[in-house]
Amino acid sequence: MIDDRLRAYAERWRAAQPAPADDLAVSPSRPRRAWLVAAVAATALMVVAAVTVAMTRDGDDGKRVRTTEGPRYAVVPWIDEPAPPPVPTTTTTLPPVIAPPCTAEDIRVDEVSAEGATGHLGHTVRLRNAGTRACSLHGYPTVTATSAQGPLDDYRQGTFFPAPIPADIAPGAGGIVIIETTSVCIDDRHQAGPLYRDVHISMPGGGYVAVPDLELDATCGLWVSQLGVWPDSAGQPPPGPAPGSLATLKATSTIPQHLRAGEVAHFEVTLANQTPVSVHLDPCPGYRLVLYTMAGPVDRTYLLNCRDAPEIPAGGERVFDMVARVPDDAERGVAKFSWSMLDWGGPSTGAAVEVTD
Amino acid sequence: MTDDPVDFGGWVAPHLAVMANLAARLAGPTDRDDVVQEALTRAWRRWSTYDPARGTPRVWLLAIVADQAGRTRRRRRPSVDVVAGVVAPVERDVDLERALARLTRRQRLAVDLHYFVGLDMAETAQVMGCAVGTVKSTLSDARERLRRLLEEP
Numbered sequence: 284m285i286d287d288r289l290r291a292y293a294e295r296w297r298a299a300q301p302a303p304a305d306d307l308a309v310s311p312s313r314p315r316r317a318w319l320v321a322a323v324a325a326t327a328l329m330v331v332a333a334v335t336v337a338m339t340r341d342g343d344d345g346k347r348v349r350t351t352e353g354p355r356y357a358v359v360p361w362i363d364e365p366a367p368p369p370v371p372t373t374t375t376t377l378p379p380v381i382a383p384p385c386t387a388e389d390i391r392v393d394e395v396s397a398e399g400a401t402g403h404l405g406h407t408v409r410l411r412n413a414g415t416r417a418c419s420l421h422g423y424p425t426v427t428a429t430s431a432q433g434p435l436d437d438y439r440q441g442t443f444f445p446a447p448i449p450a451d452i453a454p455g456a457g458g459i460v461i462i463e464t465t466s467v468c469i470d471d472r473h474q475a476g477p478l479y480r481d482v483h484i485s486m487p488g489g490g491y492v493a494v495p496d497l498e499l500d501a502t503c504g505l506w507v508s509q510l511g512v513w514p515d516s517a518g519q520p521p522p523g524p525a526p527g528s529l530a531t532l533k534a535t536s537t538i539p540q541h542l543r544a545g546e547v548a549h550f551e552v553t554l555a556n557q558t559p560v561s562v563h564l565d566p567c568p569g570y571r572l573v574l575y576t577m578a579g580p581v582d583r584t585y586l587l588n589c590r591d592a593p594e595i596p597a598g599g600e601r602v603f604d605m606v607a608r609v610p611d612d613a614e615r616g617v618a619k620f621s622w623s624m625l626d627w628g629g630p631s632t633g634a635a636v637e638v639t640d
Numbered sequence: 641m642t643d644d645p646v647d648f649g650g651w652v653a654p655h656l657a658v659m660a661n662l663a664a665r666l667a668g669p670t671d672r673d674d675v676v677q678e679a680l681t682r683a684w685r686r687w688s689t690y691d692p693a694r695g696t697p698r699v700w701l702l703a704i705v706a707d708q709a710g711r712t713r714r715r716r717r718p719s720v721d722v723v724a725g726v727v728a729p730v731e732r733d734v735d736l737e738r739a740l741a742r743l744t745r746r747q748r749l750a751v752d753l754h755y756f757v758g759l760d761m762a763e764t765a766q767v768m769g770c771a772v773g774t775v776k777s778t779l780s781d782a783r784e785r786l787r788r789l790l791e792e793p
Binding site: 285286288289292293295296297300302397431478480496498502 | 657660661664673685707711746751755756758769783786
Protein backbone atom coordinates (compact mmCIF):
# COMPACT_ATOMS: atom_id res chain seq x y z
CA MET A 284 0.00 0.00 0.00
CA ILE A 285 2.60 2.52 1.10
CA ASP A 286 4.88 1.19 -1.63
CA ASP A 287 2.26 1.92 -4.28
CA ARG A 288 1.61 5.33 -2.86
CA LEU A 289 5.29 6.19 -2.87
CA ARG A 290 5.72 5.03 -6.45
CA ALA A 291 2.69 6.99 -7.64
CA TYR A 292 3.75 10.16 -5.88
CA ALA A 293 7.35 9.81 -7.04
CA GLU A 294 6.15 9.45 -10.62
CA ARG A 295 4.06 12.62 -10.37
CA TRP A 296 6.93 14.40 -8.66
CA ARG A 297 9.46 13.43 -11.34
CA ALA A 298 7.11 14.50 -14.11
CA ALA A 299 6.78 17.93 -12.53
CA GLN A 300 10.50 18.59 -12.18
CA PRO A 301 11.91 21.35 -14.38
CA ALA A 302 14.97 20.58 -16.47
CA PRO A 303 18.34 21.40 -14.92
CA ALA A 304 19.51 24.96 -15.46
CA ASP A 305 21.04 25.59 -18.88
CA ASP A 306 24.02 27.39 -17.43
CA LEU A 307 25.39 24.55 -15.36
CA ALA A 308 29.10 24.53 -16.05
CA VAL A 309 29.75 21.18 -17.63
CA SER A 310 31.09 22.29 -20.99
CA PRO A 311 32.63 23.63 -23.10
CA SER A 312 34.81 25.61 -20.68
CA ARG A 313 36.46 24.01 -17.72
CA PRO A 314 33.92 23.66 -14.95
CA ARG A 315 36.26 24.94 -12.33
CA ARG A 316 36.95 28.09 -14.26
CA ALA A 317 33.30 28.41 -15.04
CA TRP A 318 32.56 27.92 -11.38
CA LEU A 319 34.93 30.72 -10.56
CA VAL A 320 33.34 33.00 -13.09
CA ALA A 321 29.87 32.01 -11.95
CA ALA A 322 30.74 32.52 -8.31
CA VAL A 323 32.31 35.87 -8.92
CA ALA A 324 29.55 36.89 -11.27
CA ALA A 325 26.92 35.86 -8.78
CA THR A 326 28.65 37.79 -6.03
CA ALA A 327 29.05 40.77 -8.28
CA LEU A 328 25.43 40.55 -9.38
CA MET A 329 24.22 40.45 -5.82
CA VAL A 330 26.40 43.35 -4.85
CA VAL A 331 25.54 45.33 -7.94
CA ALA A 332 21.86 44.66 -7.37
CA ALA A 333 22.12 45.71 -3.76
CA VAL A 334 24.13 48.76 -4.60
CA THR A 335 21.86 49.63 -7.50
CA VAL A 336 18.82 49.47 -5.30
CA ALA A 337 20.34 51.27 -2.39
CA MET A 338 22.72 53.76 -3.92
CA THR A 339 23.21 56.31 -6.63
CA ARG A 340 25.67 59.06 -7.40
CA ASP A 341 24.70 62.28 -5.75
CA GLY A 342 26.12 65.76 -5.87
CA ASP A 343 29.42 67.18 -6.94
CA ASP A 344 31.49 65.29 -4.47
CA GLY A 345 30.66 62.04 -6.18
CA LYS A 346 29.84 60.32 -2.92
CA ARG A 347 27.23 57.63 -3.15
CA VAL A 348 24.32 57.94 -0.81
CA ARG A 349 21.29 55.87 -0.06
CA THR A 350 18.21 56.65 -2.08
CA THR A 351 15.89 54.31 -0.27
CA GLU A 352 13.77 55.63 2.55
CA GLY A 353 15.51 56.33 5.79
CA PRO A 354 18.68 58.15 6.77
CA ARG A 355 21.11 59.06 3.98
CA TYR A 356 24.63 57.95 4.59
CA ALA A 357 27.75 58.64 2.58
CA VAL A 358 30.19 55.86 1.90
CA VAL A 359 32.51 55.68 4.89
CA PRO A 360 36.08 56.46 3.80
CA TRP A 361 38.90 54.01 4.43
CA ILE A 362 41.41 54.81 7.14
CA ASP A 363 44.90 53.42 7.36
CA GLU A 364 45.01 52.63 11.04
CA PRO A 365 46.04 49.41 12.73
CA ALA A 366 43.52 47.09 14.26
CA PRO A 367 43.16 47.31 18.02
CA PRO A 368 45.02 44.74 20.09
CA PRO A 369 42.97 41.67 20.80
CA VAL A 370 40.82 41.90 23.90
CA PRO A 371 41.67 39.18 26.40
CA THR A 372 38.82 36.81 26.79
CA THR A 373 37.13 36.68 30.14
CA THR A 374 38.86 34.27 32.42
CA THR A 375 36.56 31.62 33.75
CA THR A 376 37.23 29.03 36.32
CA LEU A 377 36.92 25.68 34.70
CA PRO A 378 35.49 22.83 36.69
CA PRO A 379 38.11 20.29 37.66
CA VAL A 380 38.51 17.23 35.50
CA ILE A 381 38.54 14.39 37.97
CA ALA A 382 36.61 11.55 36.38
CA PRO A 383 38.49 8.73 34.71
CA PRO A 384 39.16 9.31 31.02
CA CYS A 385 36.37 8.25 28.68
CA THR A 386 36.94 5.06 26.74
CA ALA A 387 35.47 4.01 23.44
CA GLU A 388 33.05 1.83 25.38
CA ASP A 389 31.70 4.90 27.18
CA ILE A 390 31.19 7.12 24.17
CA ARG A 391 28.72 7.17 21.28
CA VAL A 392 28.65 9.60 18.36
CA ASP A 393 25.25 11.26 18.19
CA GLU A 394 25.67 13.37 15.08
CA VAL A 395 28.02 15.47 13.04
CA SER A 396 27.11 19.02 12.11
CA ALA A 397 29.03 21.41 9.96
CA GLU A 398 29.64 25.11 10.47
CA GLY A 399 31.38 27.31 7.97
CA ALA A 400 33.23 30.58 8.37
CA THR A 401 35.45 32.37 5.85
CA GLY A 402 36.44 29.19 4.12
CA HIS A 403 36.86 27.17 7.31
CA LEU A 404 34.51 24.24 7.66
CA GLY A 405 34.20 22.81 11.14
CA HIS A 406 32.68 19.37 11.49
CA THR A 407 31.46 19.23 15.08
CA VAL A 408 31.29 15.62 16.21
CA ARG A 409 28.81 15.41 19.06
CA LEU A 410 29.73 12.73 21.55
CA ARG A 411 27.58 11.30 24.31
CA ASN A 412 28.49 9.41 27.43
CA ALA A 413 26.48 6.23 26.92
CA GLY A 414 28.02 4.60 29.96
CA THR A 415 26.86 4.44 33.53
CA ARG A 416 29.62 6.50 35.11
CA ALA A 417 31.01 9.99 34.61
CA CYS A 418 34.12 10.17 32.49
CA SER A 419 36.38 12.93 31.25
CA LEU A 420 37.05 14.22 27.75
CA HIS A 421 40.35 16.02 27.34
CA GLY A 422 43.41 16.25 25.14
CA TYR A 423 43.90 16.00 21.41
CA PRO A 424 42.64 12.73 19.98
CA THR A 425 44.22 10.68 17.28
CA VAL A 426 42.17 10.70 14.10
CA THR A 427 42.27 7.85 11.65
CA ALA A 428 40.61 7.76 8.26
CA THR A 429 41.17 6.14 4.92
CA SER A 430 41.08 7.31 1.35
CA ALA A 431 41.77 5.82 -2.04
CA GLN A 432 45.30 7.16 -1.68
CA GLY A 433 45.86 5.55 1.71
CA PRO A 434 45.35 6.31 5.38
CA LEU A 435 45.27 9.77 6.88
CA ASP A 436 48.75 10.61 8.07
CA ASP A 437 48.91 14.39 8.12
CA TYR A 438 46.78 16.62 10.26
CA ARG A 439 47.37 19.34 12.78
CA GLN A 440 46.17 20.10 16.27
CA GLY A 441 44.00 23.14 16.95
CA THR A 442 41.28 24.63 14.78
CA PHE A 443 40.02 28.01 13.66
CA PHE A 444 36.96 27.53 15.88
CA PRO A 445 36.73 28.08 19.66
CA ALA A 446 38.44 25.21 21.40
CA PRO A 447 36.32 22.81 23.43
CA ILE A 448 37.30 22.75 27.08
CA PRO A 449 38.22 19.60 29.01
CA ALA A 450 35.40 18.41 31.22
CA ASP A 451 33.86 15.55 33.07
CA ILE A 452 30.67 14.40 31.42
CA ALA A 453 27.94 12.64 33.31
CA PRO A 454 26.12 9.63 31.89
CA GLY A 455 23.86 10.88 29.10
CA ALA A 456 25.70 14.20 28.81
CA GLY A 457 27.50 15.32 25.69
CA GLY A 458 30.88 16.48 24.54
CA ILE A 459 32.41 17.47 21.24
CA VAL A 460 35.46 17.37 19.07
CA ILE A 461 35.84 19.56 16.01
CA ILE A 462 37.47 18.40 12.81
CA GLU A 463 38.23 21.27 10.48
CA THR A 464 38.80 21.32 6.77
CA THR A 465 39.13 24.44 4.70
CA SER A 466 38.48 25.60 1.19
CA VAL A 467 40.88 28.50 1.30
CA CYS A 468 43.55 26.87 -0.80
CA ILE A 469 42.82 26.23 -4.42
CA ASP A 470 44.82 23.63 -6.23
CA ASP A 471 45.89 25.27 -9.45
CA ARG A 472 46.79 21.93 -10.96
CA HIS A 473 43.15 20.89 -10.92
CA GLN A 474 44.00 18.00 -8.67
CA ALA A 475 42.00 17.24 -5.60
CA GLY A 476 43.54 16.04 -2.41
CA PRO A 477 42.50 12.89 -0.65
CA LEU A 478 38.90 12.38 0.33
CA TYR A 479 38.80 10.54 3.63
CA ARG A 480 36.06 8.30 4.97
CA ASP A 481 35.84 5.70 7.70
CA VAL A 482 36.80 8.28 10.31
CA HIS A 483 37.66 7.13 13.83
CA ILE A 484 38.62 9.22 16.87
CA SER A 485 40.62 7.98 19.80
CA MET A 486 39.34 8.39 23.35
CA PRO A 487 41.61 9.46 26.19
CA GLY A 488 40.87 6.27 28.12
CA GLY A 489 41.57 4.01 25.18
CA GLY A 490 39.91 2.76 22.03
CA TYR A 491 38.45 4.49 18.99
CA VAL A 492 34.91 5.56 18.18
CA ALA A 493 33.66 5.53 14.60
CA VAL A 494 32.22 8.71 13.12
CA PRO A 495 29.60 7.59 10.59
CA ASP A 496 28.70 9.50 7.45
CA LEU A 497 31.64 11.87 7.65
CA GLU A 498 33.61 12.62 4.52
CA LEU A 499 36.65 14.86 4.88
CA ASP A 500 38.06 16.70 1.90
CA ALA A 501 41.65 17.25 3.00
CA THR A 502 42.78 19.03 -0.15
CA CYS A 503 43.62 22.12 1.87
CA GLY A 504 44.58 20.44 5.13
CA LEU A 505 42.91 19.00 8.17
CA TRP A 506 42.90 20.11 11.80
CA VAL A 507 41.47 18.57 14.93
CA SER A 508 40.50 20.19 18.23
CA GLN A 509 40.82 18.92 21.75
CA LEU A 510 38.12 16.72 23.17
CA GLY A 511 35.84 18.51 25.59
CA VAL A 512 32.60 20.43 25.86
CA TRP A 513 31.43 23.66 24.27
CA PRO A 514 33.44 26.53 25.70
CA ASP A 515 30.62 27.84 27.83
CA SER A 516 29.83 26.69 31.29
CA ALA A 517 26.72 24.73 30.42
CA GLY A 518 28.43 22.67 27.81
CA GLN A 519 25.66 23.57 25.41
CA PRO A 520 26.03 24.83 21.85
CA PRO A 521 26.60 28.58 21.76
CA PRO A 522 23.36 30.57 21.59
CA GLY A 523 22.56 32.85 18.69
CA PRO A 524 24.18 36.28 18.52
CA ALA A 525 23.15 38.76 21.19
CA PRO A 526 21.01 41.67 19.93
CA GLY A 527 23.19 44.63 19.14
CA SER A 528 26.35 42.57 18.83
CA LEU A 529 28.71 42.57 15.87
CA ALA A 530 27.67 39.01 15.15
CA THR A 531 24.23 40.21 14.06
CA LEU A 532 25.71 42.11 11.11
CA LYS A 533 25.84 40.73 7.59
CA ALA A 534 28.67 41.66 5.24
CA THR A 535 28.72 41.87 1.46
CA SER A 536 31.49 43.19 -0.72
CA THR A 537 32.45 44.39 -4.17
CA ILE A 538 35.75 42.54 -4.22
CA PRO A 539 36.89 42.70 -7.85
CA GLN A 540 37.15 39.55 -9.92
CA HIS A 541 40.68 40.25 -11.09
CA LEU A 542 43.54 41.70 -9.08
CA ARG A 543 46.88 42.71 -10.52
CA ALA A 544 49.97 41.94 -8.49
CA GLY A 545 51.24 45.21 -7.08
CA GLU A 546 48.02 47.13 -7.57
CA VAL A 547 46.13 49.02 -4.91
CA ALA A 548 42.66 47.59 -5.10
CA HIS A 549 39.59 49.53 -4.02
CA PHE A 550 36.33 47.93 -3.13
CA GLU A 551 33.48 48.33 -0.69
CA VAL A 552 32.16 46.33 2.20
CA THR A 553 28.53 46.80 3.21
CA LEU A 554 27.60 45.99 6.77
CA ALA A 555 23.87 45.42 7.03
CA ASN A 556 21.92 45.22 10.24
CA GLN A 557 18.73 43.31 9.59
CA THR A 558 17.73 43.30 13.24
CA PRO A 559 15.59 45.82 15.15
CA VAL A 560 18.51 46.71 17.43
CA SER A 561 21.25 49.15 16.41
CA VAL A 562 24.81 47.91 16.52
CA HIS A 563 27.17 50.42 18.15
CA LEU A 564 30.76 50.13 16.94
CA ASP A 565 32.19 50.82 20.35
CA PRO A 566 34.81 49.65 20.97
CA CYS A 567 35.70 50.06 17.35
CA PRO A 568 36.49 46.67 15.81
CA GLY A 569 39.30 45.84 13.45
CA TYR A 570 39.03 43.73 10.36
CA ARG A 571 41.27 41.33 8.50
CA LEU A 572 41.96 41.15 4.79
CA VAL A 573 43.42 37.90 3.60
CA LEU A 574 44.44 36.87 0.12
CA TYR A 575 44.80 33.11 0.15
CA THR A 576 47.08 31.82 -2.58
CA MET A 577 48.83 28.52 -3.09
CA ALA A 578 52.00 30.16 -1.82
CA GLY A 579 50.31 31.01 1.47
CA PRO A 580 48.06 33.73 2.82
CA VAL A 581 48.74 37.46 2.67
CA ASP A 582 47.23 38.80 5.84
CA ARG A 583 46.59 42.45 6.89
CA THR A 584 44.55 43.90 9.73
CA TYR A 585 43.12 47.41 10.01
CA LEU A 586 40.79 49.46 12.14
CA LEU A 587 37.27 50.04 10.84
CA ASN A 588 36.41 53.70 10.37
CA CYS A 589 34.03 53.99 13.30
CA ARG A 590 34.72 57.69 13.62
CA ASP A 591 32.56 58.37 10.56
CA ALA A 592 30.22 55.47 11.19
CA PRO A 593 29.76 54.95 14.91
CA GLU A 594 26.80 52.63 14.50
CA ILE A 595 24.95 50.45 12.05
CA PRO A 596 21.33 51.46 12.60
CA ALA A 597 18.57 48.96 13.13
CA GLY A 598 17.33 47.81 9.75
CA GLY A 599 20.00 49.87 8.02
CA GLU A 600 23.44 49.48 6.56
CA ARG A 601 26.68 51.36 6.06
CA VAL A 602 29.08 51.05 3.19
CA PHE A 603 32.80 51.18 3.94
CA ASP A 604 35.47 51.93 1.38
CA MET A 605 38.29 49.43 1.49
CA VAL A 606 41.81 49.65 0.17
CA ALA A 607 44.07 46.65 -0.22
CA ARG A 608 47.49 46.51 -1.79
CA VAL A 609 48.16 43.30 -3.64
CA PRO A 610 51.78 42.32 -3.03
CA ASP A 611 54.13 42.42 -6.01
CA ASP A 612 55.06 38.83 -5.37
CA ALA A 613 51.52 37.55 -4.84
CA GLU A 614 51.27 34.23 -6.58
CA ARG A 615 49.48 34.48 -9.91
CA GLY A 616 46.40 32.45 -10.47
CA VAL A 617 43.18 31.67 -8.69
CA ALA A 618 43.00 32.75 -5.07
CA LYS A 619 40.47 33.56 -2.43
CA PHE A 620 40.09 37.02 -0.97
CA SER A 621 38.32 37.42 2.33
CA TRP A 622 37.26 40.27 4.59
CA SER A 623 36.37 39.43 8.16
CA MET A 624 35.72 41.44 11.26
CA LEU A 625 38.07 40.72 14.11
CA ASP A 626 35.41 39.53 16.43
CA TRP A 627 34.35 35.97 17.00
CA GLY A 628 31.13 35.38 15.12
CA GLY A 629 31.44 38.73 13.43
CA PRO A 630 30.54 39.25 9.77
CA SER A 631 32.74 38.15 6.95
CA THR A 632 32.64 38.15 3.18
CA GLY A 633 34.86 36.87 0.43
CA ALA A 634 35.17 36.01 -3.20
CA ALA A 635 37.23 33.96 -5.58
CA VAL A 636 39.65 36.22 -7.47
CA GLU A 637 42.32 35.80 -10.07
CA VAL A 638 45.69 37.42 -9.50
CA THR A 639 47.27 38.50 -12.76
CA ASP A 640 50.46 40.26 -13.90
CA MET B 641 40.26 9.65 -18.22
CA THR B 642 41.34 12.95 -19.71
CA ASP B 643 41.14 16.52 -18.55
CA ASP B 644 39.27 17.53 -21.66
CA PRO B 645 36.31 19.63 -20.51
CA VAL B 646 34.28 18.67 -23.55
CA ASP B 647 34.76 15.02 -22.62
CA PHE B 648 33.69 15.80 -19.09
CA GLY B 649 30.62 17.65 -20.30
CA GLY B 650 29.61 14.75 -22.47
CA TRP B 651 30.36 12.31 -19.69
CA VAL B 652 28.05 13.97 -17.15
CA ALA B 653 25.32 15.18 -19.51
CA PRO B 654 23.26 11.95 -19.49
CA HIS B 655 23.15 12.09 -15.71
CA LEU B 656 22.23 15.73 -15.15
CA ALA B 657 18.51 15.08 -14.82
CA VAL B 658 18.88 12.44 -12.11
CA MET B 659 21.49 14.57 -10.35
CA ALA B 660 19.02 17.45 -10.36
CA ASN B 661 16.21 15.23 -9.09
CA LEU B 662 18.29 13.94 -6.20
CA ALA B 663 19.47 17.45 -5.37
CA ALA B 664 15.87 18.68 -5.37
CA ARG B 665 14.84 15.89 -3.06
CA LEU B 666 17.68 16.33 -0.61
CA ALA B 667 18.23 20.08 -0.64
CA GLY B 668 14.94 21.45 -1.95
CA PRO B 669 14.06 23.15 -5.20
CA THR B 670 15.67 26.45 -4.27
CA ASP B 671 19.12 24.96 -3.78
CA ARG B 672 18.83 22.30 -6.46
CA ASP B 673 20.92 23.88 -9.18
CA ASP B 674 23.50 25.20 -6.70
CA VAL B 675 23.96 21.71 -5.32
CA VAL B 676 24.32 20.25 -8.81
CA GLN B 677 26.82 22.95 -9.76
CA GLU B 678 28.91 22.34 -6.66
CA ALA B 679 28.73 18.60 -7.24
CA LEU B 680 29.89 19.06 -10.83
CA THR B 681 32.80 21.15 -9.64
CA ARG B 682 33.81 18.47 -7.17
CA ALA B 683 33.31 15.77 -9.77
CA TRP B 684 35.54 17.63 -12.18
CA ARG B 685 38.25 17.94 -9.57
CA ARG B 686 38.03 14.25 -8.74
CA TRP B 687 37.38 12.96 -12.22
CA SER B 688 40.79 11.38 -12.44
CA THR B 689 40.00 9.33 -9.33
CA TYR B 690 36.82 7.85 -10.75
CA ASP B 691 37.16 4.08 -10.88
CA PRO B 692 34.69 2.27 -13.17
CA ALA B 693 35.30 -0.91 -11.23
CA ARG B 694 33.62 0.65 -8.20
CA GLY B 695 30.44 1.80 -9.86
CA THR B 696 28.84 3.47 -12.83
CA PRO B 697 29.30 7.18 -13.54
CA ARG B 698 25.69 7.72 -12.49
CA VAL B 699 26.30 6.13 -9.10
CA TRP B 700 29.54 8.06 -8.61
CA LEU B 701 27.93 11.39 -9.53
CA LEU B 702 24.86 10.76 -7.36
CA ALA B 703 27.07 9.95 -4.38
CA ILE B 704 28.74 13.32 -4.81
CA VAL B 705 25.34 15.03 -5.11
CA ALA B 706 24.13 13.32 -1.94
CA ASP B 707 27.18 14.47 -0.04
CA GLN B 708 26.99 17.98 -1.45
CA ALA B 709 23.30 18.23 -0.57
CA GLY B 710 24.16 17.21 2.97
CA ARG B 711 26.75 19.93 3.21
CA THR B 712 24.32 22.50 1.82
CA ARG B 713 21.53 21.36 4.12
CA ARG B 714 23.75 21.54 7.18
CA ARG B 715 24.53 25.16 6.38
CA ARG B 716 20.86 26.07 6.10
CA ARG B 717 18.42 26.66 8.87
CA PRO B 718 15.56 24.20 9.03
CA SER B 719 12.85 25.13 6.60
CA VAL B 720 9.17 24.92 7.26
CA ASP B 721 8.61 24.12 3.60
CA VAL B 722 8.35 20.38 3.64
CA VAL B 723 7.25 19.91 0.06
CA ALA B 724 10.56 19.23 -1.60
CA GLY B 725 9.68 20.02 -5.15
CA VAL B 726 7.47 21.95 -7.47
CA VAL B 727 4.82 19.31 -7.85
CA ALA B 728 1.31 20.59 -7.23
CA PRO B 729 0.84 19.90 -3.54
CA VAL B 730 -2.36 17.96 -3.34
CA GLU B 731 -3.31 17.17 0.22
CA ARG B 732 -2.23 13.54 0.09
CA ASP B 733 1.18 14.53 -1.25
CA VAL B 734 1.66 17.11 1.47
CA ASP B 735 0.91 14.48 4.09
CA LEU B 736 3.35 12.11 2.47
CA GLU B 737 6.08 14.74 2.21
CA ARG B 738 5.60 15.62 5.86
CA ALA B 739 5.94 11.99 6.77
CA LEU B 740 9.03 11.63 4.57
CA ALA B 741 10.58 14.59 6.35
CA ARG B 742 10.34 12.66 9.61
CA LEU B 743 12.38 9.72 8.40
CA THR B 744 15.98 9.37 9.48
CA ARG B 745 18.60 10.76 7.14
CA ARG B 746 19.57 7.30 5.89
CA GLN B 747 15.95 6.24 5.43
CA ARG B 748 15.19 9.42 3.56
CA LEU B 749 18.21 8.99 1.31
CA ALA B 750 17.25 5.39 0.52
CA VAL B 751 13.68 6.40 -0.30
CA ASP B 752 14.78 9.33 -2.44
CA LEU B 753 17.28 7.26 -4.38
CA HIS B 754 15.02 4.28 -4.91
CA TYR B 755 11.63 5.85 -5.46
CA PHE B 756 12.26 9.39 -6.58
CA VAL B 757 15.49 9.01 -8.55
CA GLY B 758 14.54 5.54 -9.72
CA LEU B 759 17.66 3.56 -8.84
CA ASP B 760 17.48 -0.16 -8.33
CA MET B 761 18.59 -1.72 -5.07
CA ALA B 762 22.15 -2.36 -6.21
CA GLU B 763 22.67 1.20 -7.41
CA THR B 764 21.06 2.61 -4.27
CA ALA B 765 23.46 0.52 -2.20
CA GLN B 766 26.45 1.80 -4.16
CA VAL B 767 25.46 5.42 -3.72
CA MET B 768 24.86 4.89 -0.01
CA GLY B 769 28.06 2.92 0.38
CA CYS B 770 26.43 -0.09 1.98
CA ALA B 771 25.23 -3.60 1.15
CA VAL B 772 22.07 -4.33 -0.82
CA GLY B 773 20.64 -6.07 2.22
CA THR B 774 21.13 -2.92 4.25
CA VAL B 775 19.23 -0.90 1.66
CA LYS B 776 16.39 -3.39 1.73
CA SER B 777 16.10 -3.28 5.49
CA THR B 778 16.43 0.53 5.50
CA LEU B 779 13.62 0.83 2.95
CA SER B 780 11.52 -1.63 4.89
CA ASP B 781 12.02 0.39 8.07
CA ALA B 782 11.21 3.57 6.18
CA ARG B 783 7.99 2.17 4.77
CA GLU B 784 6.96 0.88 8.18
CA ARG B 785 7.57 4.28 9.72
CA LEU B 786 5.67 6.01 6.92
CA ARG B 787 2.82 3.59 7.39
CA ARG B 788 2.62 4.44 11.07
CA LEU B 789 2.94 8.17 10.46
CA LEU B 790 0.22 8.09 7.84
CA GLU B 791 -1.83 5.63 9.86
CA GLU B 792 -2.20 3.31 6.94
CA PRO B 793 -3.13 -0.33 7.46
